Structures are given as structure tokens and as C-alpha cells.
Amino acid sequence: MSADKIRVLIVDDIAETRENVRKLLQFESDVDVAGAAGSGKEGIQLAQELDPDVVLMDINMPDIDGITATEIIRQKQPHIQVIILSVQNDQNYMRRAMLAGARDFLTKPPMGDELISAVRRAGEMARAETAKGAQQRLVATSASGSSAAMANFTPISK
Numbered sequence: 785m786s787a788d789k790i791r792v793l794i795v796d797d798i799a800e801t802r803e804n805v806r807k808l809l810q811f812e813s814d815v816d817v818a819g820a821a822g823s824g825k826e827g828i829q830l831a832q833e834l835d836p837d838v839v840l841m842d843i844n845m846p847d848i849d850g851i852t853a854t855e856i857i858r859q860k861q862p863h864i865q866v867i868i869l870s871v872q873n874d875q876n877y878m879r880r881a882m883l884a885g886a887r888d889f890l891t892k893p894p895m896g897d898e899l900i901s902a903v904r905r906a907g908e909m910a911r912a913e914t915a916k917g918a919q920q921r922l923v924a925t926s927a928s929g930s931s932a933a934m935a936n937f938t939p940i941s942k
Contacts, residue, residue, distance in 0.1 A: 789816040790907030793834055795827030795853065796820075796842035796869070801892070805840060805869075808896045815903060824848030831857045831864060837910035838903055841886070843870040843877055851877075851884045858885030863913035865906035869894065 792815060796802045802820045809815045818834045821827040824845045831839055839857060843850040854866045867888040868881040878889045887909060888902045 789814055790838060790903060790910075791816050791818040791834070791836040792903060793818055793827065793830055793836040793839045794820040795822075795824065795830075795839060795845075795850070797822055797845040798842075801842070801869075804893065805899070808894075808899055809903065812900055812903075815900070815907075824850060824853035827853050828856050828860075831861060835861065836864060837914075838906045839864055839866045840899075840903070841866050841868050842892075843868055843872070843881065851880050851886075854881065854886050855884040863910055865910045865913075867902050867906055 792809060794802050794805050794817060796805070799822065802822070806817050806820065809817055818836045819830050821830045824841075825847045827839065827841065828848070839854075841850040841854055845853075848856075850868055850870075854868065857864055857866060862885075865887045866885060867890060868877075868886045869890050869892050870877055870881075871892045873891045881889050887906050890898060890902060894902075
């Protein structure tokens with residue numbers, strides 16, 4: 785696997801849907817399906833373990849729904865971009881998903897090129913967020929490092 789591939793986690797309670805989405809993505813040279821989860825709870829856990837760029841999230845699942853799982857994943861790992869997949873093309877679901885932090889909302893079954901375009905857009909956003917987070921950590925580290933260095937500084941009196 786190349787480091788420049790978009791790493792994707794598929795979260796859906798229907799095994800056939802997970803497999804169909806995996807098949808749609810497997811021929812894309814810039815996409816790597818890093819894992820698949822059968823529930824919202826498992827999706828949250830795998831997102832922490834695998835640290836994907838993009839999560840393809842079903843909205844209706846038995847344990848934790850996709851909107852709640854999206855919110856939890858985005859709170860813990862804000863660089864991960866979530867694309868919601870739903871059989872309902874409902875404006876209320878779409879609004880709730882976006883408020884939870886989802887970056888896109890596709891109706892199931894998604895067309896192959898529509899899914900791949902959404903994954904690529906989300907992958908670019910994930911990389912930008914990751915770079916921005918790394919830059920902020922670097923600035924914070926160097927700022928706290930210089931404060932610590934200055935705290936140990938003893939001025940020379942004349």
C-alpha cells in the first residue's frame with residue numbers, strides 16, 4: 785500500500801452492502817479499503833485503530849446510528865472525513881448528518897463514479913485537515929518550548 789492512497793473505512797450493518805462498496809472501490813489505484821465494520825460501535829472503534837482518511841457510514845444501524853457514530857468519530861479524530869450513505873434521500877437526515885460533521889451525503893446505492901468522486905474530495909479534505917493539525921501542533925510545541933526555555937533564562941545584571 786502506498787502512503788498517498790486514500791484510506792477508507794466502510795461502516796454498514798449489511799454485509800452485502802459492505803462488499804458491494806468494497807468492490808466499487810477496489811479498482812481505484814488511489815483508494816485503499818483499510819477495513820469494514822458491521823455496526824456504528826465497531827466503526828467508531830476501527831476508526832480509532834485504523835485512522836482512515838474517509839469513513840463511508842450507513843445511517844441506519846441497530847446499535848449506534850450513523851449520525852451519532854459520525855459525531856463521535858469527528859470529535860475524537862476531526863481530520864477523518866465521513867460520507868453518509870442512506871437509502872432515504874431525506875432532507876432532515878441530510879441536515880442532521882451535516883450538523884454531526886459529515887462531509888457528504890449519498891443515496892444508496894451510490895453510482896460508482898459518484899462514490900469515487902465523493903471519496904476523492906473527502907480524501908483531499910482529510911489530508912488538508914491532517915496537515916493543518918500537524919502545523920498547529922508544531923507551532924504549539926515550539927511556542928511552549930520557547931516559553932520553557934525562557935523560563936529557565938536568567939538575565940545577566942550589570
